[in-house]
Amino acid sequence: MLLIIGILLLSTSIPVRANTTFIFDEFNGSALAFYGNASIQSKFISLTSESPSVLGRALYAYPVRMRDSLSFSTTFVFNMVPSASNPSLSGHGLAFIITPHKSPVGALAGQYLGLFNISTIGKAYNHLFAAEFDTGKSEEFQDINNNHVGVDLNDLTSVDSKAAGYWTGDQFEQLTLKNGQSIQAWIDYSHPRKQLNVTITQAGSLRPQKPLLSLKNTSLWDILEEEMYVGFSGATGTMFETHYILAWSFSTVGAAPVLNISNFPSSLIPNKSKSWLRPAILVVLVVPVFFCVAAVVICIRLKRNMYKDDIEEWETEYWPHRFSYKDxxxxxxxxxxxxxxxxxxxxxVYKGVLPSNGLEVAIKFILRHSTEGMK
Structure with a gap:
């Protein structure tokens, strides 16, 4: 009887995935766990909505055995859509997380990204790894700006962070995290080499060879427990944006599977074949502006010439008894x-009233086309 009960308990327990590898080119809700404001919308994960002070967490539903290798690799495509009512303001971003806890119990929204609260932040018992894609600058966490990528260990004061962007050779290209464009990220940690790399670029582009963040001599031994959950957390504050995860793969053995984003809506992935449109649009905008500026310059010069005084030799005898043409x-x-x-x-001969003193005068105007008299 006891043996049967034991077998039943084992059969109903949550399976722990050793050597875990999975890929979601699209999401249907299976094998995922949602908390807070997170849900599935049009085959994508929506972590937040266009609402203030909300948080959402979406995790792979099964715990992963992290201590078997202590190494992992993940890649995902995310999209942050700014508020339609005020697109210039933002808050507060999302994070890829590895955590021992499914539910964000006690966690706060806003700058806490749904990960901590005032009393838990910075505590070693959190055992939380996060790669944050932050669109808010929090002075209390020493954020470098309101558009950065950082690595967090049990805290929101990043151990390292950089302005969002990617490298093409020796050239650094900035990326705006919250302008509605889709961005692909890669996070790779090798325990044997003690190295963590974070790389981002525009979705649909080749992975940059040089990572944005490269942390050497980094050990996650004290962070990663035997069983951990992997996934995403996002939050809004008084200002807000909507955070989406469009595709995701993960592996504890080797590189994460390559994502297939060819079926994404064209509005989410830039069309490389139409990259010529940007310079064409720029030309269309610049040419009219150039002609407008040129016209203004010409008008100013004509006006100046209209008031220009040409001093002739005969005048020097009577100098300084002279009035400006403008007067x-x-x-x-x-x-x-x-x-x-x-x-x-x-x-x-014109009647005139001098503006300087109101004196009435007679002014003789020599016609330009005349060949007689003085020039």
């Missing part, structure tokens, strides 16, 4: 016809 233009109301007192073959 005379104003005095005659722009040499309006109703100001004409008289005219001759090569000149006109």
């Amino acid at each position: 005379l233009y104003i005095a005659t109301k722009g040499f309006q016809d109703d100001q004409i007192l008289g005219s001759g073959g090569f000149s006109r």
